[in-house]
Amino acid sequence: xxMNTNPARGMRDFLPExxxxxxxxxxxxxxxxxxxxxxxxxxxxVENIENLLGSDGGENLKLIYKILKRGEKLDLDQSGLNESDxxxxxxxxxxxxxxxxxxxxxxxxxxxxxxxxxxxxxYRAERSQKGRYRxxxxxxxxxxxxTSITTEIDLIxxxxxxLTALSLNNFVVRINDRRVLKGAIAFxxxxxxxxxxxxxxxxxxDKIGEDGVKNExxxxxxxxxxxxxxMDVLKVVSSDNIEALKNYGVExxxxxxxxxxxxxxxxxxxGAYDIEFxxxxxxxxxxxxxxxxxxxxxxxxxxxxxxxxxxxxxxRFIGESVPACGFSIGFERIVDLLKERNxxxxxxxxxxxxxxxxxxxxxxxxxxxxxxTEGSIVSILQKAKKFGKQLNRFEAEGYNxxxxxxxxxxxxxxxxxx
Amino acid sequence: xxMNTNPARGMRDFLPExxxxxxxxxxxxxxxxxxxxxxxxxxxxVENIENLLGSDGGENLKLIYKILKRGEKLDLDQSGLNESDxxxxxxxxxxxxxxxxxxxxxxxxxxxxxxxxxxxxxYRAERSQKGRYRxxxxxxxxxxxxTSITTEIDLIxxxxxxLTALSLNNFVVRINDRRVLKGAIAFxxxxxxxxxxxxxxxxxxDKIGEDGVKNExxxxxxxxxxxxxxMDVLKVVSSDNIEALKNYGVExxxxxxxxxxxxxxxxxxxGAYDIEFxxxxxxxxxxxxxxxxxxxxxxxxxxxxxxxxxxxxxxRFIGESVPACGFSIGFERIVDLLKERNxxxxxxxxxxxxxxxxxxxxxxxxxxxxxxTEGSIVSILQKAKKFGKQLNRFEAEGYNxxxxxxxxxxxxxxxxxx
Numbered sequence: 001x002x003m004n005t006n007p008a009r010g011m012r013d014f015l016p017e018x019x020x021x022x023x024x025x026x027x028x029x030x031x032x033x034x035x036x037x038x039x040x041x042x043x044x045x046v047e048n049i050e051n052l053l054g055s056d057g058g059e060n061l062k063l064i065y066k067i068l069k070r071g072e073k074l075d076l077d078q079s080g081l082n083e084s085d086x087x088x089x090x091x092x093x094x095x096x097x098x099x100x101x102x103x104x105x106x107x108x109x110x111x112x113x114x115x116x117x118x119x120x121x122x123y124r125a126e127r128s129q130k131g132r133y134r135x136x137x138x139x140x141x142x143x144x145x146x147t148s149i150t151t152e153i154d155l156i157x158x159x160x161x162x163l164t165a166l167s168l169n170n171f172v173v174r175i176n177d178r179r180v181l182k183g184a185i186a187f188x189x190x191x192x193x194x195x196x197x198x199x200x201x202x203x204x205x206d207k208i209g210e211d212g213v214k215n216e217x218x219x220x221x222x223x224x225x226x227x228x229x230x231m232d233v234l235k236v237v238s239s240d241n242i243e244a245l246k247n248y249g250v251e252x253x254x255x256x257x258x259x260x261x262x263x264x265x266x267x268x269x270x271g272a273y274d275i276e277f278x279x280x281x282x283x284x285x286x287x288x289x290x291x292x293x294x295x296x297x298x299x300x301x302x303x304x305x306x307x308x309x310x311x312x313x314x315x316r317f318i319g320e321s322v323p324a325c326g327f328s329i330g331f332e333r334i335v336d337l338l339k340e341r342n343x344x345x346x347x348x349x350x351x352x353x354x355x356x357x358x359x360x361x362x363x364x365x366x367x368x369x370x371x372x373t374e375g376s377i378v379s380i381l382q383k384a385k386k387f388g389k390q391l392n393r394f395e396a397e398g399y400n401x402x403x404x405x406x407x408x409x410x411x412x413x414x415x416x417x418x
Numbered sequence: 419x420x421m422n423t424n425p426a427r428g429m430r431d432f433l434p435e436x437x438x439x440x441x442x443x444x445x446x447x448x449x450x451x452x453x454x455x456x457x458x459x460x461x462x463x464v465e466n467i468e469n470l471l472g473s474d475g476g477e478n479l480k481l482i483y484k485i486l487k488r489g490e491k492l493d494l495d496q497s498g499l500n501e502s503d504x505x506x507x508x509x510x511x512x513x514x515x516x517x518x519x520x521x522x523x524x525x526x527x528x529x530x531x532x533x534x535x536x537x538x539x540x541y542r543a544e545r546s547q548k549g550r551y552r553x554x555x556x557x558x559x560x561x562x563x564x565t566s567i568t569t570e571i572d573l574i575x576x577x578x579x580x581l582t583a584l585s586l587n588n589f590v591v592r593i594n595d596r597r598v599l600k601g602a603i604a605f606x607x608x609x610x611x612x613x614x615x616x617x618x619x620x621x622x623x624d625k626i627g628e629d630g631v632k633n634e635x636x637x638x639x640x641x642x643x644x645x646x647x648x649m650d651v652l653k654v655v656s657s658d659n660i661e662a663l664k665n666y667g668v669e670x671x672x673x674x675x676x677x678x679x680x681x682x683x684x685x686x687x688x689g690a691y692d693i694e695f696x697x698x699x700x701x702x703x704x705x706x707x708x709x710x711x712x713x714x715x716x717x718x719x720x721x722x723x724x725x726x727x728x729x730x731x732x733x734r735f736i737g738e739s740v741p742a743c744g745f746s747i748g749f750e751r752i753v754d755l756l757k758e759r760n761x762x763x764x765x766x767x768x769x770x771x772x773x774x775x776x777x778x779x780x781x782x783x784x785x786x787x788x789x790x791t792e793g794s795i796v797s798i799l800q801k802a803k804k805f806g807k808q809l810n811r812f813e814a815e816g817y818n819x820x821x822x823x824x825x826x827x828x829x830x831x832x833x834x835x836x
Contacts, residue, residue: 003472003735005522008464008507013520015527016457016534023458027445035790037768037797039434040441044553045463045539046426046483046509054421065464068484068505070543076499083494086504087486089426091464102431104423109433111815113799116434121463125488135462150773150798153783264783317421350455355568365571365682372453379455380568381531397529 010126010134017398018335024345025166025335026119026139032162033117033141036154040117043098049090055097056287056316063124065091091123095140096313096326103144104318114144119331133332142326144314149257152291152309153264155327159295159305160273166334167343168297171304172274175261175293176281178308179254180245184233184279187249189226196286198222198230205280206301210234213280239277257291287313291325297337304337305329349376351412352394355405356383363408371403378403391415428544428552435816436753442763443584443753444537444557450580451535451559454572458535461516467508473515474705474734481542483509509541513558514731514744521562522736532562537749551750560744562732567675570709570727571682573745577713577723578691584752585761586715589722590692593679593711594699596726597672598663602651602697605667607644614704616640616648623698624719628652631698657695675709705731709743715755722755723747767794769830770812773823774801781826789821796821809833 007013014022030040052064066087068074073088092098095118103114118140126132141158143151156173163171185198201216208216210231217227229248237244239262245255258277265275283292283306292308307327315321351371355364368378379399384390394402395415404411425431432440448458470482484505486492491506510516513536521532536558544550559576561569574591581589603616619634626634628649635645647666655662657680663673676695683693701710701724710726725745733739769789773782786796797817802808812820813833822829 003469003519003522004466005519005736006466007462007519007523008466011462011464013462013524014460015524016459019458019460022460023448030441035795036786037795040437041434042432042437042440044425044429044431046429046541046553048422048424048426051421065488065507066486067509068486068501070483074501076501081494081499083486083492089483091485101421101423101425104421105425106431106433112811113797115797123464135464146800148800150779150782150800153779154786154798157783157787260779264780267780268783268787318423361568361571361678362682362685364568365575365686368454368572369575369686377453377455379531379533380572382564382566382568393530 008134010128010132012133012135018339020345021338021343022137022335025331025338026137028165029139029162029329029331030117030119032165033158036115036158036161038115038117038141038158040119041102042120043092043095043102043118045091045121045123046089047092047098047101049084049087051097051101052090052093056313057093057097060093060124063126064093065123065125067091093124094122095120095138097317099140099142100314100317103314103322111145113146116140116142116144118142137331139329139331140326141328142324144322144324146325147311147323149260151325152257152261152293153268155307155325156261156265156275156293157268159307159327159329160269162329163295163304163334164272166338168304168334168337169272170298171295172276172298173265173293173295174276174278174281174303175258175291176278177254177258177291178288179290180250180258180279181282183250183254184245184248185230188229188233189223190230194222199282202280203282203284233279237277237279239275242277254290261291283308285310293327300337302333303330304333349401350399351376351378351401351403352397352399352415353378353380353403353405354383354387354390355380358407359405360408364405367403367405367410376401426552428546428550430551430553436757438763439756439761440555440753443749443756444555446583447557447580447747447749448535448537450583451576454533454576454579456533456535456559456576458537459520460538461510461513461520461536463509463539463541464507465510465516465519467502467505469515469519470508470511474731475511475515478511478542481544482511483541483543485509511542512540513538513556515735517558517560518732518735521732521740529563531564534558534560534562536560555749557747557749558744559746560742562740562742564743565729565741567678569743570675570679570711571686573725573743574679574683574693574711575686577725577745577747578687580747581713581722581752582690584756586722586752586755587690588716589713590694590716591683591711591713592694592696592699592721593676593709594696595672595676595709596706597708598668598676598697599700601668601672602663602666603648606647606651607641608648612640617700620698621700621702651697655695655697657693660695672708679709701726703728711745718755720751721748722751765818767819768817769794769796769819769821770815770817770833771796771798771821771823772801772805772808773798776825777823778826782823785821785823785828794819 067089069088121135122138123135185195190198201213205213233248242259262275287310288308289311290309294303294306296303309325311323314324353368368380371378400416402413402415485507487506539553540556541553603613608616619631623631651666660677680693705728706726707729708727712721712724714721727743729741732742771786786798789796818834820831820833
């Protein structure tokens with residue numbers, strides 16, 4: 001049989017070294033999350049297509065991989081066929097829709113405050129391009145059922161600890177609140193209809209700067225007095241005087257909440273990283289209702305985690321209001337970053353145990369077992385005729401030691417020092 | 419939006435406790451495999467449909483989930499549409515086809531002797547019934563590129579160690595060799611054409627016994643003298659006198675191989691489990707060429723792992739002969755078995771840290787961090803008005819300790835002893 005040996009378009013095979021890094025990142029994150037009382041759940045990658053198509057996924061809905069109906073359900077003889085006649089299932093494009101469905105399905109068996117870890121592949125049929133994958137891992141942590149501000153603090157604390165555990169240090173937490181945006185933008189004189197567009201422009205501050213934002217707002221023909229009032233917030237309010245937000249129409253609860261979170265996170269970080277109020281932090285998802293936050297790598301200019309409070313989203317799915325707050329780590333970005341930095345997980349000794357025909361099999365096997373019991377990773381390998389070449393290959397293959405069995409005698413050599 | 423809250427048909431949501439057990443089983447198996455020099459790889463769950471349909475999967479080919487073409491590639495206006503016009507991708511139904519494709523695709527970057535771990539979901543649109551799932555985890559370990567018998571011994575040694583690490587003890591390894599079956603069945607007088615059917619009947623020995631096997635062979639109208647000669651092997655040959663196989667047309671190499679494997683495994687097991695030659699062990703897959711083995715739970719009558727040598731399979735895919743030998747653990751069976759036995763992974767202290775409004779948030783947070791640093795899992799939770807009920811819920815939710823913060827004072831109580 002002739003086989004197309006490439007993975008499906010936009011998908012990847014992972015070599016042993018890459019897979020080891022991915023599993024290391026997953027297990028490090030998982031362990032930190034578990035220590036904070038989160039428990040992992042799993043939902044299938046395949047969901048009923050109506051749940052996916054009926055969701056609030058915007059552009060993502062166009063990227064769903066749809067699964068063909070099977071057996072009698074697939075009727076190709078009818079005329080005017082369309083996709084909804086053909087597909088009854090699809091691959092999930094995020095982990096939030098499955099989480100909502102899961103919560104509704106299993107609520108009776110879940111704790112009152114449900115703290116969920118989800119680590120899994122999602123699928124999006126994106127246009128193929130470098131660095132854009134059609135399946136990638138999402139790594140979400142969500143608290144469902146708690147209105148308290150300790151939720152936000154603990155989420156930030158937990159996710160930053162996970163990054164630190166992965167040897168990532170040079171980052172900053174940026175924080176804002178949707179209520180701050182709502183309050184200040186209305187106070188400046190913008191209408192509710194104008195709110196989303198104003199947010200989108202504010203969000204570009206990183207890239208185009210204060211003048212750029214002002215120009216874009218002017219281009220939309222908004223009232224210049226409103227624009228100036230809005231830009232005032234930027235000039236006056238900083239992490240150190242969040243109280244000033246109260247002068248710009250922001251409700252007291254939102255100000256107190258931000259101030260308490262920032263103070264607690266500063267205490268917990270012990271100065272190892274900073275947390276900054278950022279009025280221009282918007283975050284794309286329309287479903288956020290309160291605190292929003294992200295973690296940016298200071299020297300790289302991109303974020304590696306983001307999230308916020310979404311007290312109304314689950315209610316939309318299950319018809320019952322449930323508070324929720326979540327944080328999502330950009331797993332693929334972190335893996336890429338660690339790979340670029342040539343990060344190696346702590347490794348055990350990796351021994352190539354080489355034997356030739358002079359050695360009894362039982363001696364080979366018991367020697368391997370002995371070395372394994374002592375803590376080494378041991379591969380049992382036949383000695384090649386060209387032993388020098390074989391030794392070179394061992395090095396390339398990641399072994400740091402070679403154990404040579406010859407007439408039942410064992411010789412252990414360090415490969416890398418030679 | 420109204421949501422169908424059930425998972426897709428035949429698929430499962432996993433509650434935190436079940437997921438914890440699944441991850442424990444995966445990580446235990448992974449660690450033992452790694453110690454034996456295996457490295458984990460990953461392939462996407464989605465493969466090009468031609469690779470799946472062109473494979474040797476028998477009945478499984480009918481169970482493939484096919485993925486609808488996207489965008490312009492999907493032309494619904496043509497007449498006489500069939501499935502191959504509609505689908506270009508599919509979900510993998512096993513991990514062997516992806517392994518072959520992966521090996522062909524990445525050979526240049528893989529070690530000469532490639533020892534692969536694969537742990538992943540596969541998908542089969544089986545008829546729905548209790549205990550039959552449409553997605554399940556397979557857990558495979560394969561050695562590609564080594565003809566040596568140390569491969570078989572090390573695979574058996576490694577998989578049995580994984581079972582032992584999972585607290586499974588009461589099992590037996592059954593072993594045979596396709597060359598034994600070939601030799602003895604031909605020696606008894608059966609033709610090559612009759613070979614597969616004779617194997618299928620021999621394989622039923624477990625269920626229908628010696629008389630049953632003989633009757634089924636008679637029913638096929640095979641020559642009675644041939645049948646008697648074949649049944650002779652069963653009567654005469656046992657684990658202790660495998661040499662006798664030489665009198666039944668079995669090639670010497672196969673006999674020596676079995677004898678060496680059995681001796682080495684007995685040495686390595688130290689009597690903790692048994693290894694038995696079983697002439698009626700056939701194993702379904704047609705691609706095996708040499709040693710075949712499985713591990714059966716002695717008291718349960720079913721196998722939890724199986725595998726063997728398949729020196730010709732990869733060649734069929736990649737057009738170059740490559741020796742290979744693999745072992746697959748029945749992950750779902752093992753998880754079900756441990757769940758039945760109420761097995762709990764070693765658990766850390768799980769503390770519900772309860773606070774009320776009298777306590778400053780920063781005290782709550784730093785107390786939680788202190789307990790976490792000392793090794794506990796800590797969830798931060800608001801004290802409920804009905805605290806007695808809340809304590810009962812904590813127990814049900816798996817907490818074994820409660821830490822109560824009141825006016826900044828900490829009280830730590832054991833929940834389970836009360």
